[in-house]
Amino acid sequence: MSASWLVRCLLIFSAWMPATLPAAETADWQAAQGDVLTVHLESTPERPRLFCFGSSWPVQSDGRGGWQGWIGIDLKRKPGTYQILWKSEGAQTSQTLDIRRGVFRVSHIQVEKRMAEFDAPTLARIRSEVKALKATYTADVDAEPAIRMTGMPVNGIVSTPFGAQRFVNGEPRSPHSGLDIAAAAGTPVHAPLAGRVLLVADMYLNGNTVAIGHGNGLVSVYSHMQSVAVRTGQWISDGDVIGQVGATGRATGPHLHWGVRFRNARVNPASLLPDATARLEK
Ligand SMILES: [Zn+2]
Secondary structure (H helix, E strand, C coil): CCHHHHHHHHHHHHHCCCCCCCCCCCCCEEEECCCEEEEEECCCCCCCEEEECCEEECEEECCCCCEEEEEECCCCCCCEEEEEEEEECCEEEEEEEEEECCCCCEEEECCCHHHCCCCHHHHHHHHHHHHHHHHHCCCCCCCCCCCCCCCCCCCCEEEECCCCEEEECCEECCCCCEEEEECCCCCEEECCCCEEEEEEEEECCCEEEEEEEEECCEEEEEEEECEECCCCCCEECCCCEEEECECCCCCCCCEEEEEEEECCEEECHHHHCCCHHHHHCC
C-alpha cells in the first residue's frame, strides 16, 4: 500500500465521519462579512450538495477529484460560528465557519434636497424600481460559471469602498453595498463575466442601471451610467461593453457603482477578483 493511497483513504474517511463528533477547537473556515468564501471537500463518490445559512450554494469539481463550493456572506451577516453542511447520497459531513466583523469605513455625501428627501410619488417610483432590481437577484439564468470576476469593469480609482456606512446630508442610510469606481464620464464599462442582461432601467437614485445574471445565483449590477449599450434579455460575453461611466441618479461626480449579489447576499465585488487580496487592501 503506497503512502499517498493511505493518506487519500484517511482524508476520505475523515471527511465522511458522522457529524456527531465533537466540534474542532478552531473553525475549519474563516471569513469576514461581505466575503465570498471558497470551501473544499476531498473526493466523494458523487457531487455533494452544500448548505450554509439555511440556503444551498454552488458546487463544482475542483479538477483534482475533489469538490469546491462557494458561500456568500452578506454584508450584515451576524459575526459568529456557523455550520457548513455537505450532503451526498446517504452521507453528510459538517465543517465550521467563523465569521468576523468586516472593517468598513464611514462615508458622508452631500446632495441636493430632492435626492435625499422624497415626496410620495417619488418614493413610490423609487420603491417600484428597487423591487424590479431585487427581482433580478433571484432570477434563473441557465449558466454555470466559475464564481469569480475576470477583472474590474472599468479602469479607475475606488472612491467609496464596499460596506461603507453611508450618511446622506448627515442622515444615516443603508451601508454601501457595492464598490464605487471613479472614472471620466464616457469611459467604457466592460462586463467582467459572461451572462444575460436581466434589467436595463433609468432609476431615480441609481441612474442608468444594468443588472447581469451570470448563473448560479451570481448577479452583478452597474449604476449611474451615462448611457447603456445593451438591452434586457441579451446574452453577453466576458469583456463586452455594457455602457459608459456617468453621473446619472444620485451621484456627486462621474463614477460606476458596481454591486454583486450572490444568492441574494450582498458581497464585496473585490472578493471575486483574481487578485482579491490586493484589491481588498486598497
Ligand atoms: Zn455606490
